[in-house]
Amino acid sequence: MGYAVVLGEALVDLLETELETGELIYRQAIGGAPLNVAVGVTRLGGEVRYVGSLGGDTLADRIAAFLTETGVATTSVTRVPVPTTLAVTTFEGAEPTFQFYGEPPSYSLVTPDDVDEAAVAGAAVVYAGSIALMREPFQAAARAAWSVPGPVRVFDPNVRPKLLPDVAAVDELRDLVEEYFATADLVKLSSADVEVLWNGATPETAASHILKLGARAVVVTCGAKGAYIATPDGTAMIPAPRVAAVDATGAGDSVMAALVSRLLVQGVPVDLAGWQGYVTFALQVAGLVCERPGGAVAMPTVEELATRWS
Secondary structure, eight states, X not given: OOEEEEESOOEXXXXXXXXXXXXXXXXXXXXXXXXXXXXXXXXXXXXXXXXXXXXXXXXXXXXXXXXXXXXXXXXXXXEOSSOOOEEEEEEETTEEEEEEEOSSOXXXXXXXXXXXXXHHHXXXXXXXXXXXXXXXXXXXXXXXXXXXXXXXXXXXXXXXXXXXXXXXHHHHHHHHHHHHHTTOSEEEEEHHHHHHHTTSOOHXXXXXXXXXXXXXXXXXXXXXXXXXXXXXXXXXXXXXXXXXXXXXXXXXXXXXXXXXXHHHHHOSXXXXXXXHHHHHHHHHHHHHHHTSOOSGGGOXXXXXXXXXXX
């Protein structure tokens, strides 16, 4: 089994929580979609090399320590002299909304020189995506890694509407992510991402469009409904397991982590049936994540999955 290279943001989530007295407080959690993916793959038994930039403060020290404790390789992590980006997270039910603080973002300062192209070339899977792509120099670094031939390419746009102030910003992001869609082996995105990127489109129409751009497979997560899969040889809707959700933070990232872990072990499926098996497993992982407080710490181990789903 090979390793995965994961590029993208690491930050600290401040998750709104209500005490028994009714007072609102913010619980600190290490997060960032790519970091969640890196941790999720590692906890499922995979090897991950994380490429990202961390700030120069105590919060960044905690992120670095957490990655090391989890087993994620951090030899390609860059430390930068800025405060750690904060994502203040509020909820409607279990669904999170994010507002970001910190300029420049601590996660955006990876440069092309920080990308070990030999390590990327030797990887089985390379992951790119999320909000770090919207800023330079990270954008150039991600393009450098993505252009290295060899690994299976997986991509998640992870759209955050609070970072898209107008139609022009949405158009710019759509143009950017479609560049990656065109050469991706797997695109994973949410139905909420779809609605923002293509003005209220359905998972079906968006997935068809992404396949036409050149992607080999598309998985659209649809919350409690499950996930829609589209491949050149067919489509399918996989229902999600029923869970008592308390926090959906990181659930989509856990789907990607589970898919990457399967790709590391078994490679790219040859047909729709193979992707159905991968996504069924991924939805079990996400279901367990939703049943506990979110962020990277919610990512489960294989043993925890076996206990929860028999």
